[in-house]
Amino acid sequence: MAARNPRAELDSVLLQLLGDLEELEAKRAALNARVEEGWLSLSKARYAMGAKSVGPLQYASRMEPQVRVCTSEAQDGPQKFWMVRAGTQTPEEVGPREAVLRRRKGLTRTPEPDPSPAPQDPLNWFGILVPHSLRQAQASFREGKDFHGEPGTGAGEEGVAFVSDVS
Template identity: 75%
Template sequence: MAAAGARAELDSLLLRLLADLEELEAKRAALNSRVEEGWLSLSQARYAMGAKAVGPLQFAARMQPRVRVAACESQDQLQKFRVVKAGAPAPEEVGPREATLRRRKGPPKTQEPESAPVPQDPLNWFGILVPHSLRQAQASFQEGLQLAADIASLQIRINWGQSQLRGLKQKLKQLESEAA
């Protein structure tokens, strides 16, 4: 009886693992196509604007990231990666800034710390009227970053599923040897 339950759990885990592997393959293919499109659009922009107009000399002296990758735990205790805008507070940072109570009779004595300014669009480094291919390259790389975060999360879930699968196989062998 216990062996039948373990086999059913093994089957469902195997089906979920195969679905995750199929999704991983699709996301990797999408990532490869996005990166390829991005490089193609970038080379078209360099051709349209000139090789010296699109290059490292146009980068800002102090570049600030527009997005960051945040790691958090999902409901099943696995790490999940997501892309977060640089100006947005992380979920851990939301909440009261002070742990003590304040008196509300007058204006507060301490000023709230100013939030970091949102970084400007990097396309503005190359001029006001940039070619459409440069915007396409930016969009392709942004989508690629989101896909990369999804792939990393999916890979963690697959590794967890594989370890669970090994454990269930050992448990099933042990149950079958006890029954014999």
């Protein structure tokens, strides 16, 4: 195989980097639009329900995140992100909750409710009949979360690594 011209390789990597940066900028603009739309809908809900009806006092006493962002970074590679829903269990969580001997007698008392029930809708914290703008705010923030979880946040890392190798 013939060796490629280093300038041509740099040009192709630069074009790829610029394309990735353009895609990243478009995703950031979409994310900002969703978050801005969410805050506007939230302020409309506060106006409709009253400032004291939509605020931190209505939050649940024990809030659990519905989505967690996990990261891993290789020593020489790019950092990777992925989102884990609250309903999924990791292998460490599977198995008995307590390491004790159990008796297999009949059921004498009512079973205790599961301490980690299915995630509830946070809109229920604000009442049963919530304004449509509050539902719109929730949907906008969820769409923004989905934009943030998409790949493409580490745009151009391969190009930077290649340029440092060539120079």
